Amino acid sequence: MSNLVGVPTVGMIGGGQLARMTHQAGIALGVTFRVLAEGPEVSAAQVARHVTVGDYRDLRTLREFAAGCDAVTFDHEHVPTEHLHQLVDSGVAVRPGPHALLYAQDKGAMRERLTALGVPCPRHAALKGLSDLADTAGELGGWPLVLKTTRGGYDGKGVWVVEDLRAAEETGVFDAGIPVLAEERVDYARELSALVARSPSGQAIAYPVVESVQRDGICHEVIAPAPGLPEELAVRAQGIALRIAGELDVVGLLAVELFETRDGRILVNELAMRPHNTGHWTIDGAVTSQFENHLRAVLDLPLGSPQARARWTVMVNILGGEYPDMHRGLLHCQARDPALRVHLYGKEVRPGRKIGHVTTFGDDLDDVRARAQHAAAYLTGEIDE
Amino acid sequence: MSNLVGVPTVGMIGGGQLARMTHQAGIALGVTFRVLAEGPEVSAAQVARHVTVGDYRDLRTLREFAAGCDAVTFDHEHVPTEHLHQLVDSGVAVRPGPHALLYAQDKGAMRERLTALGVPCPRHAALKGLSDLADTAGELGGWPLVLKTTRGGYDGKGVWVVEDLRAAEETGVFDAGIPVLAEERVDYARELSALVARSPSGQAIAYPVVESVQRDGICHEVIAPAPGLPEELAVRAQGIALRIAGELDVVGLLAVELFETRDGRILVNELAMRPHNTGHWTIDGAVTSQFENHLRAVLDLPLGSPQARARWTVMVNILGGEYPDMHRGLLHCQARDPALRVHLYGKEVRPGRKIGHVTTFGDDLDDVRARAQHAAAYLTGEIDE
Incomplete structure (x- = not known):
């Protein structure tokens, strides 16, 4: 450990690409960054000095990891939420706290709380089991319905769109013993994301609202700002995110994934309380990246400007494909486009896995999108020229 | 070590802030970064995974460190140049190679070579000893003269301006047994820096020419681009740097520190073959930072765009002063200026030591300079409001 005066220590639980990029931001801030990693070679563990390999489901591991951290x-x-309460009770600065994080962990609790706050959400109902479903379908406006496990889902996992009772049964969603949420399938024009950061003292900033283009339930492309979004809707989306952050006492980043409906409404789809895929564009595209602002927020440092640096910034994920050798692909992409920004996560290539992202920026949206999409498709192996 | 296909490994000798910021850039490129550090807690060692503590003057240490590196x-x-030749002879990709690096290590060799190439330099003469000096002063246009040790100087160390023979003797410069160079004292209007990157295949890029404002022989402030520099002079400065890089077969970054004379000439002052203080502005101010382009160059990846992202970018160094607690100072500076970019090096505060830098950018040069200077002065402890 460094013994410099005043250098804060942040511990991040989980060693994926979000931790990797948070460490990268922390280097400039002079933060001592510790990571509790799933294994010695996970994404963040490859590049950080202070790595503890351990199981985040084990309270003792968490306690040892948290000792000496100014924020976790x-x-x-x-x-597990109950472990986080134990850490808080023993004086650890868990940020966001478990009372807030609950609403990112449990979609049922999230829907209930947001509805109580008057935040617009899709119509929804908690299901006791398959037997509820016929009645629920009626209440929610009929089939198809969206079924979600309330806990444990991500990147489209744990979410199903079903056309009828039989299809609902075949998902197996009711077999896992996890409460299930049913929601109307929203007729949305597109998906948006409103990213805000909030510090313990209540300071908050809002990034420009972005459009998130999904493929197979996974974020594929992010366009900042969302093209053609009326100012009034953008402000409303930012207001929703800021209000949720305040009401839920979120500390750090909050990503609010939104539906923009065809009839001009904004509905909350999901919440995440950490740096988020729809904020990766901020590394190259904003004055202060989401990763830096997450660190500044959890350390209660003043937050940095979320202003965009270019008229348009586009991020496209690189998914694992047929192309195991990223660095050979890089030669082509970097030679073709010297202004391309590449971010690799050090992950072994597996089909469909997020292994990196590319970012482009400029004044001409069509050009900026085409450059990012080309590079990502090339690195993924979808195209070979 | 990672066993990902195609992930290159770069080894950097020396664990200061340049290595720290190069590692930060390497994270995005997916590079495995190793550092040969002077101690376990030096700047880069605090934040990198693969740290070897060892003495760069020991050939065996260098050999062991270089094993498995795609580039060093x-x-x-x-x-020591002779160690680098040994490494090259045993197949290590030393970049820049010792035949090029020599001219950054030995100011006498540099002056001789550049003069042979017709690159404009201050008038100079190699001194055999104090006894030469009276005649040399005559040849170089009279007193005062600049005396420099040909090896080992940096940040104004190893450089003296002397008014007469007695002052020259009092420097002790002739006592160390290192050859000494005498140069005319150039009547310069200001100092400029031309930064270029060059890859083994010969591709090269040139960053915008910057003004470097010195204080006590140490780079204090960098303004990008150099205000009011005529296009013709900027192109000439870039041309000089590109020519030197090519003729000397430099691989990686080359910083050419220049004098702009009052009569409109450009003279080469010093060379450095590594990321350079006059290029720190590129982290926040250019499409591709000098650190990323250094890595791309030494790995023979295509180079990234050196284009500036804002009309003006200003970097000011934070020197150690009366203020040992950087993170308390940060609270003030970040709250006052949310767009301020701060880079701390994890170094213990000692008076006059470079411990970080701040960067600002925007359209109004006076405002951009004032913001950066205020923050650096506050963090240094020169001002308290």
Whole structure:
């Protein structure tokens, strides 16, 4: 450990790419960054000095990891809520706290709380089991319905769109013993994301609202700002995110994934309380990245400007494909586009796995999108020229 | 070590802030970064995974460190040239190679070579000893003269301006047994820096030419681009740097520190073959930072765009002063200016030591300079409001 005066220590639970990029931001801030990693070679563990390999489901591991940290925060939402309460009770600064994080961990609790706050959500109902479903379908406006496990889902996992009772049964969603949420399938025009950061003292900033283009339930492309979004809707989306952050006492980043409906409404889809895929564009595209602002927030440092640096910034995920050798692909992409920004996560290539992202920026949206999409498709192996 | 296909490994000799910021850039490129550090808690060692503590003057240490590296590069110029030749002979990709690095290590060799190439330099003469000096002063246009040790100087160390023979003797410069160079004292209007990157295949890029404002022989402030520099002079400065890089077969970054004389000439002052203080502005101010382009160059990846992202970018160094607690100072500076970019090096505060830098950017040069200078002065402890 460094013994410099005043250097804060942040511990992040989970060693994925979010921790990797948070460490990268922390280097500039002079933060001592510790990571509780799933294994010695996970994404963040490859590049950080202070790595503890351990199981985030084990309270003792968490306690030992948290000792000496000025703040403990998260790369994912999977740490058991009861363990986090124990850490708080023993004086650890868990940020966001378990009372807030609950609403990113449990979609049922989230829907209930947001509805109580008057935040617009899709119509929804908690299901006791398959037997409820016929009645629920009626209440929610009929089939198809969206079924979600209330806990443990991510990147489209744990979410099903079903056309009828039989299809609902075949998902097996009721077999896992996890409460299930049914929601109307919203007729949305597109998906948006409103990203805000909030500090313990209540300071908050809102990034420009972005459009998130999904493929197979996974974020594929992010366009900042969301093209053609009326100012009034953008402000409303930012207001929703800021209000949720305040009401739920979120500390750190809050990503609010939203539906923009065809009839001009904004509905909350999901919450995440950590740096988020729809904020990766901020590394190259904003004055202060989401990763830096997450660190500044959890340390209660003043937050940095979320202003965009270019007229348009586009991020496209690189998914694992047929192309195991990223660095050979890089030669082509970097030679073709010297202004391309590449971010690799050090992950072994597996089909469909997020292994990196590319970012482009400029004044001409069509050009900016085409450059990012080309590079990502090339690195993924979808195209070969 | 990672066993990902195609992930290159770069080893950097020296664990200062240049290595720290190069590691930060390497994280995005997916590079495995190793550092040969002077101690376990030096700047880069605090934040990197693969740290070897060892003495860069020991050939065996260098050999062991280089094993398995796709390229070996430098945080400083102090590795003995003969060791580097040994490494090259045993197949290590030393970048820049010792045949090039020599001209950053030995100011006498540099002056001789640049003069042979017709590159404009201050008038100079190699001194055999104090007894030469009276005649040399006559040849160089009279007193005052600049005396420099040909090896081992940095940040104004190893450089003296002397008014007469007695002052020259009092420097003690002739006592160390290192050859001494005498140069005319150039009547310069200001100092400029031309930064270029060059890859083994010969690709090269040139960053915008910057003004470097010195204080007590140490770089204090960098303004990008150099205000009011005529296009013709900027192109000439870039041309000089590109020509030197090519003729000397430099691989990686080359910083050419220049004098702009009052009569409109450009003269080469010093060379550095590594990321350079006059290029720190590129982290926040250019499409591709000098650190990323250094890595791309030494790995023979295509180079990234050196284009500036804002009309003006200003970097000011934070020197150690009366203020040992950087993070308390940060609270003030970040609250006052949310767009301020702060980079701390994890170094213990000692008076006059470079412990970080701040960067600002925008359209109004006076405002951009004032913001950066205020923050650096506050963090240094020169001002308290």
